Amino acid sequence: MVIDGRVARAQRQRESRRAALLQVARRIFSQKGYHSTSIDDLIEAAGVARGTFYLYFESKRAIFEELLDGLFATLASTVHRIDVTPGAPPPIEQVTAIVDRIFATLDENRELARILLREAVGLDEDFDRKLADFYGRIDHMITNALRTGITLGVVRPLDPEIVSRCILGAVKEIVHQAYVAPQGSAAPSTATLGREVIAFTLTGVFA
Amino acid sequence: MVIDGRVARAQRQRESRRAALLQVARRIFSQKGYHSTSIDDLIEAAGVARGTFYLYFESKRAIFEELLDGLFATLASTVHRIDVTPGAPPPIEQVTAIVDRIFATLDENRELARILLREAVGLDEDFDRKLADFYGRIDHMITNALRTGITLGVVRPLDPEIVSRCILGAVKEIVHQAYVAPQGSAAPSTATLGREVIAFTLTGVFA
Amino acid sequence: MVIDGRVARAQRQRESRRAALLQVARRIFSQKGYHSTSIDDLIEAAGVARGTFYLYFESKRAIFEELLDGLFATLASTVHRIDVTPGAPPPIEQVTAIVDRIFATLDENRELARILLREAVGLDEDFDRKLADFYGRIDHMITNALRTGITLGVVRPLDPEIVSRCILGAVKEIVHQAYVAPQGSAAPSTATLGREVIAFTLTGVFA
Amino acid sequence: MVIDGRVARAQRQRESRRAALLQVARRIFSQKGYHSTSIDDLIEAAGVARGTFYLYFESKRAIFEELLDGLFATLASTVHRIDVTPGAPPPIEQVTAIVDRIFATLDENRELARILLREAVGLDEDFDRKLADFYGRIDHMITNALRTGITLGVVRPLDPEIVSRCILGAVKEIVHQAYVAPQGSAAPSTATLGREVIAFTLTGVFA
DNA sequence: TATGAATGAGCGTTCATTCAT
């Protein structure tokens, strides 16, 4: 029991150290970007020794990857398949809710959003593939939703794969603009952004 | 005359060397990205000595910047203001033509497109600013076009700045998907992409 | 306590490494000069890795500057203002003592003397200024001593600034000859040098 | 004859090119020092092509050495042995004249003086040896003069080698101060410098 | 577990010199 307690306490300490390092890394990576962030930056901000870092993470790449995975998970849990069973809320409402939640999530995780949209491309092949997978899954869901919509007659005939990418791109750009780029004037509220994006997606720009 | 001839030939040789280096750099940067490309990679691929590189370009950054500037210029010449004077072609036709030309240009410059969409963010502040300026100018043109459209009654009431970004994002994503990401299946033709993006932009997804 | 012990030991090790590097650098710089000494020379002679050097010194320039500063400090502590208050030893005795100490100090620090007299000019503006400041301070002290001597009537009327530089030059040349230049025959003893220089300074060459 | 004329003209052109390069090099070396002067600096200032430089001089080192040799020759012709045959001018007058001429020569060749006193030490072993030889010859002449003076009874008993170095050092320092170091206030005239140095050398500082 | 000194491959850049034209 005593030993178990010790082990458990050690385990807990270990986890909290890890968490602390991750948090620090999230902040610093978000501020300076992957390449401009050195191990030095991380350990100094975290107040641990050089070697300690490598006790918890295999490499600089590894801790960054873990941050990315966390963000993927967070976002993935935000986006669900559209429910088209009878009795479910109308698809449009569901989509609206999803988009709202995406914006809200990124708003709550601006640092991670910065990382995702600023840095996660071009670092190396593995990162790129990971990122492509992530967006690919979202894309797939949108594509499916569009296909369903077409079948149900609520969506006009269109190339679901291309349009799906358009929607994804619109959302990414809005998020980038809102949370990543340093903006001079006041940014529109999350709600406004969501409303406009959805309206655009649904009806386009035509009068 | 003789001397003129010599000078002219030397000048030509010099330019062709420069061009060759730029071409090699375009390929390598496009494949490996800015950070992962070393001067060694460039000179080995170009078959020149270390010092020769610096005869033509001030630094690694400089040659990359030149590639970027070239792409900016190429794209900028592709995008014009919409002409709304009476007698001009209908705005929609103009927009269609512009989008078509953008896709065609990027299609012809896939390597540069890769660089632009994969690398140009997060390298350093100057690059970031340059990129932001570039997109900012395009964004501004779209915004103005939307405002004009609203005034003319052909565009529904909307927030021009947000929707402008949506359109930009949609186009960027399509381009990225089409020319940057290694695609398994056959990519849709440029014409198809243009048609779908425009239709989406104009009318959204609603039936 | 245990931790304190560890920290203290580490501190000591750190200092001794630094000292070892400085010592090696002193030797190599003294032998080959600043420009001809490469970081490679230093780390090879010290038996440390490239990075280790930069753990202790910011740059090649920095370690050289530190050596120079050390010599300045050593010499500065050797030279004092002449005490002319009643009861103090006669000025001539004081001057004799100072000159003796300068020679002795440089004799004990031949490597540093080599550096000071061989290298410290023309390296860069900062070094040059530093050196000029150092000699300027000594020059100032001699000038003042001469002025005082003239006032007291023990020094003949003369241009204190020019003669001060003459004295400085004489001493520098003797030191250079004695400790810097590789000499074939046996060098005169420090005491002899001091005696002759002082006699020359005081009475010149005239019979 | 015609051919001879051509050859002679070519010869003359060759020499003037060389001379022009030397003159330029003198100026630039004097301003920037040996290490900070690049071949680029020289050929740009001289308005010749890179390869042309190597047509006239073997290396950067070679042209610098030639400048140095020129200065040595100029100065050597300034300093003569003291004539002690009966009927010759009194030795003191001769010494005075020599010192005056040294100062005047250096005054007329400030650029070379800068080079000689700022740069010629520590460049490499050969330069150092050359410089040592040059000063050695002057030193030898002063030593001999002192020995003669002692024999004649006009110079007090002293160690001729040490005192000779003192005199040399005094002169070098005065020259350095006057022509090399950037001086704020007005420099004393050459005549004043010469007078003070000689007086100091002859009688020291004692009243 | 925690430390931080040590490592060394790798980088971008410079510049004296060569050589084909």
Place this chain on the structure above:
DNA sequence: CATGAATGAACGCTCATTCAT
């Protein structure tokens, strides 16, 4: 003789990672 493009060894420095304590 003149050119200037080409060369490549050498340099100072960085930083992710290792390891003895």
